[in-house]
Amino acid sequence: MTHSHAEFQAIAKTLTPNGQAFIDGAFCDADDGDKFETTNPATGQVLASVAHCKSNDVDRAVAAARRVFNEGTWSRAEPEHRKEVLLKVAGLVRQHAHELAVLESLDTGKTITDCLHEVGTEVPNFFQWYAELADKTFGKIAPTGPSALALVTHEPAGVAGAVVPWNFPLVMAAWKIAPALAVGCSAVVKPAEQTPLSAIRLAALMQEAGVPDGVINIVPGFGHTAGQAIGLHNDIDTVSFTGSTEVGRMFLRYAGDSNLKGVGLELGGKSPFIVLDDAAINDDLIEHAAMSAFWNGGQNCSANMRQLIAAPLVEEFATRVCERVKAFQLGDPLDPNTDIGSMITSDHKTMVMDYIRSGQDQGAQLVMGGDSDLPGYFIEPAVFQNVTPDMKIAREEIFGPVLGIMPVQSAEEALAIACDTEYGLHASVFTRDIDRAIHMARSLPCGTVSVNGFSEGDIKTPFGGYKQSGSLSRDNGTEALAQYMQTKTIWIST
Ligand code: NAD
Numbered sequence: 001m002t003h004s005h006a007e008f009q010a011i012a013k014t015l016t017p018n019g020q021a022f023i024d025g026a027f028c029d030a031d032d033g034d035k036f037e038t039t040n041p042a043t044g045q046v047l048a049s050v051a052h053c054k055s056n057d058v059d060r061a062v063a064a065a066r067r068v069f070n071e072g073t074w075s076r077a078e079p080e081h082r083k084e085v086l087l088k089v090a091g092l093v094r095q096h097a098h099e100l101a102v103l104e105s106l107d108t109g110k111t112i113t114d115c116l117h118e119v120g121t122e123v124p125n126f127f128q129w130y131a132e133l134a135d136k137t138f139g140k141i142a143p144t145g146p147s148a149l150a151l152v153t154h155e156p157a158g159v160a161g162a163v164v165p166w167n168f169p170l171v172m173a174a175w176k177i178a179p180a181l182a183v184g185c186s187a188v189v190k191p192a193e194q195t196p197l198s199a200i201r202l203a204a205l206m207q208e209a210g211v212p213d214g215v216i217n218i219v220p221g222f223g224h225t226a227g228q229a230i231g232l233h234n235d236i237d238t239v240s241f242t243g244s245t246e247v248g249r250m251f252l253r254y255a256g257d258s259n260l261k262g263v264g265l266e267l268g269g270k271s272p273f274i275v276l277d278d279a280a281i282n283d284d285l286i287e288h289a290a291m292s293a294f295w296n297g298g299q300n301c302s303a304n305m306r307q308l309i310a311a312p313l314v315e316e317f318a319t320r321v322c323e324r325v326k327a328f329q330l331g332d333p334l335d336p337n338t339d340i341g342s343m344i345t346s347d348h349k350t351m352v353m354d355y356i357r358s359g360q361d362q363g364a365q366l367v368m369g370g371d372s373d374l375p376g377y378f379i380e381p382a383v384f385q386n387v388t389p390d391m392k393i394a395r396e397e398i399f400g401p402v403l404g405i406m407p408v409q410s411a412e413e414a415l416a417i418a419c420d421t422e423y424g425l426h427a428s429v430f431t432r433d434i435d436r437a438i439h440m441a442r443s444l445p446c447g448t449v450s451v452n453g454f455s456e457g458d459i460k461t462p463f464g465g466y467k468q469s470g471s472l473s474r475d476n477g478t479e480a481l482a483q484y485m486q487t488k489t490i491w492i493s494t
Contacts, residue, residue, distance in 0.1 A: 003098065005335040008112050011102045012334060019050035019196065021057060021220060022203035024064035025213025031056040036222075038196055041109035042333050042342040042376045050196050053219035058188065058229035061217035065159040065186035066235055068214035075156050075184040079135035082182060086131030088209035090124040096205060097124075100198055104170055105333045107195045109342030109377065110296060112334050118171045119198065122459070126174045129459045130182035130480075137183065137481060142489075151490040156184030157262065158237035160484050161230040163223075163251075164199075165243045166192035166344050167299045167399075173199045176240045179480040181215065188217045188236065190227050192243075194344050196220035223247060228254065238262035240483050242301075242475070245423075245468050264473030264483040266301070266464055268397045269425030272418035273304035273454070274440065276411050276431040281316050284453075285430055289317070290324045292428060292454035293403035294381045297340050298352075301469075302426035302448070302456055306387075306394055308414045311407040318385055318405055322368050325381050325403070330374060340401060343377040352379055352400030359384050359393040364404065389417045397423070411436060415443055424466030428454045447474070 003011075019038065020027040029035075034052040039045060051057070069075045074082065093100065097120030104115040142150035162176035173189055180187045191199040196218075203218045219226045227247075230239060231254030238261055241251045245267040255263045273292050279285065292304035309317045333341035343349040356370045356379075363386070370382035379401055387394050387404035394404060408414040418427060426448045429440045441449040445466045448457055456463060462474035473483050 003336070005332070005337070008102055008334040008336070011098055012106060015099065015103060015106070017048040017103060017197045018200055018204070019048035019220070020200065021051040021053050021061075022200060022216070022218040023057065023061045024217065025207060030054065030221075031060070036193065038107060038194065040106045041344055044376065047106055048197060050220045053190075053221040053226040055225070055229035057219050057221070058226055058233060061188045061219050062159055062233055062235050064214035065188055065217055068212055069156070069158055069186045073212050074181070074186065074215045077184070082184065083131045083134040085210045086127050086134065086178065086182060089206050089211070090127035090131065092205040092209055093124040093127065093202070094120065100170065100201060102334065103201060104195075104198045105341070107197045108166065108169060109333050109344060111338050111341045113336055113338075114296060118168060123170050123174045126178045126459055130178040133478065133481070134182040137478075147494060149492040149494055151492070153488045153490060154183070154485040155488055157484050157486050158185060159235060160185040160187045161233065161236040161239035161261075162187060162189045163227050163230055163239065163241045163243065164189070164191055166194040167296060167301070169195040170198040170202060172242050173202065175242070175475045175480070177216065180240075180484040181211070183481055183484050185238075185484045186215045186217075188219060188230060190219050190221060190230055193220070193222045231255070232258045234259045236261055238264070238483060240264040240473070240475070242266040244268055248470075262483065263471060264475075265471040266473075266475055267469050268423060269301045269303070269465065269469050270306060270395065270397050270421045270423045271302050271304045271426040271428075271446070272414075273307040273428045274414045274418060274430065275307070275309045275313060275317065276414070276429070276433070276436055277310035277312055278432050278436070279310070279313070279430040280432065281313055281320060286317075286320045286324050288428065288454040289321050289403070290328075294325065294328060294340060294401050297343060297379070298381075298401040299344065299399050303399070304426070304428050304454060305398060305402055305404055306418070307403060307405050308408045308417055309405055311409055314405065314407045318367065318383070321403065321405075322383055325368065325383055328381055330372065330378050330380060340381060343379060343400060346377055348399070349377040349379060352398060352402070355393055355396070355398045355400065356382055356402060359387070359391060359402070359404070362391045362393070364388075364391060364393065369401070389420060395421065411440065415440065418444060422468045425469035426450070426456065
C-alpha cells in the first residue's frame with residue numbers, strides 16, 4: 001500500500017525509538033550507563049539516546065550466546081523449528097514494514113521509498129530464504145572403498161559476531177543474522193553507531209517470533225569500543241564484518257591477536273560502469289548509469305562511480321546522463337517523491353565535498369551539481385567529465401553522489417583501467433555483442449559483474465569482493481552459510 005508524505009510524517013510522530021541494548025532476551029542499558037545520541041541527518045533532530053556498549057556488555061552478550069548455544073535449544077533444535085521461527089520473523093517484519101522503514105529513514109536520511117523496499121521486502125525475504133534453507137542443507141558422503149564410510153557433515157560454528165555499517169543498516173544486519181541463525185549459531189550484532197535503531201527494533205520482533213533468549217543480542221556502540229571487543233573476543237567463533245577496507249584489516253589483526261576466529265569481510269569498492277562502442281545509448285542504459293552512481297546518494301559499496309565510456313559515445317552519454325540526473329529530487333527523505341536523501345553525517349558530507357574539490361583541482365570538469373543550499377547534509381548529485389585514471393576521484397572510494405565520465409578508446413583500455421584498482425567488488429558492462437560481454441565478465445576481477453544492467457544480484461546470488469574488497473567469504477546465496485558452519489569429517493571404519 002502506497003503512503004503519502006503526510007502519512008509517513010504521521011507514522012514518524014508515533015515512534016518512540018528504543019536505544020537500549022538487547023542482551024539475553026532483555027532490553028538493557030550499558031553496564032556503565034553510558035549513552036550516545038543518534039540523530040536524523042536530514043534535520044539534526046535527536047532521535048534517541050543509545051546504550052554505549054563496551055567490552056563488559058559484549059562479554060555479557062557472548063556469555064548468553066554461548067550458554068544457549070551449549071544448551072542446544074536453538075543450535076540443536078530440529079531444523080524445521082528454526083525454519084518455522086525464522087519464517088515468523090519474516091512475517092513480523094512484513095507486518096511492521098512501514099514503521100521499520102520510517103525508523104530507518106529517520107536514522108539514515110535515506111529515502112522512504114528505498115527504506116520501504118529494503119526493510120519491507122528485502123529483509124523479510126532474506127529471513128524467509130534462509131529459513132527455507134534450514135532443513136535443506138545436506139552434508140556429503142565421500143567415495144571410499146568398502147573398509148570405510150566417510151561422512152562430511154556441517155555443524156553450526158558457535159557464537160557469531162556481526163559488525164555492520166550505516167549505509168544499509170537493517171539489510172546488512174539481516175544478511176548476517178538470517179544465515180547465522182538458520183544453521184544454529186547464536187549471534188552478537190553491533191550496528192553502526194550512526195544507525196542503531198532498526199536492529200534494536202528487529203530484536204524485539206525476533207523475540208516475539210520465538211527466537212530464544214541469548215540467540216540474538218544487539219550491542220550498540222562505537223567501533224573502538226563494542227566493535228573491537230567483538231573482534232578481539234576469545235569466545236566468538238566467527239565474525240562477519242561489512243564496512244571499510246581499513247577496518248576490515250583490523251578484524252584480521254583482531255583474529256590473529258585473539259582466538260583465530262573465522263573472519264568474513266565485505267569491504268569497499270571503486271566499481272566501473274563500462275559502455276563499449278557497440279552499445280545503444282537508450283533510456284534503459286542511462287537509467288542504469290544514473291542509478292548505479294546515485295542510488296542511496298552514492299553511499300553504496302558497489303556504486304559505479306567510474307563510468308568508462310567508448311569515446312565516440314561520450315558526448316551523447318554525458319548529455320543524456322545530465323538530463324536524467326537533473327530530474328533527481330533532493331529533499332525530505334520521508335517524501336515519497338524524493339530520490340536522494342541526506343549524507344549520513346556532517347563529517348561525511350565534508351569528506352565528499354573535499355573529493356569534489358579535488359576533482360576540480362586536478363582538472364576534471366564538473367558539469368553539474370556538487371553543492372546544496374538545503375540545510376542538513378545534502379549534496380546535489382555531481383557529474384564530472386574528462387576524469388583521468390590517475391585522479392584521486394578516480395582511485396579512491398568517495399561514498400557520495402559523484403559520477404565520473406572517462407572516455408576510453410577500446411575495450412582493452414576500458415578493461416585495463418577497470419582492473420587498475422585495489423578493489424574488486426562490482427562492475428557493469430554494456431554491449432550488444434555476447435562474445436564481448438562474456439570476455440569482459442570473465443576478465444574483470446570482481447565478485448559481481450552485471451551485463452546490460454546495473455545489479456548486485458539478489459538474495460539467491462553470492463555477494464562479495466575480490467582483492468581488497470573482501471575476503472573469500474560471501475554474503476547471500478547458499479555460499480553465505482559457510483561463514484557460520486564448521487565442516488566435520490566422520491570417518492567410520494567398516
Ligand atoms: P566503517 O568501517 O567505518 O564502519 C563499519 C562498522 O565497523 C561500524 O559498525 C563501525 O562502528 C565498526 N568499526 C569502526 N571502527 C572499528 C574498529 N576500530 N574496530 C571494530 N569495529 C569498528 O565503515 P562505514 O563508514 O560504516 O561504512 C562504509 C564502508 O562500508 C564503505 O567502505 C563501504 O564500501 C563498505 N560497505 C561494504 C559493503 C559490502 O558488502 N562489500 C556493503 C556496505 C558497505
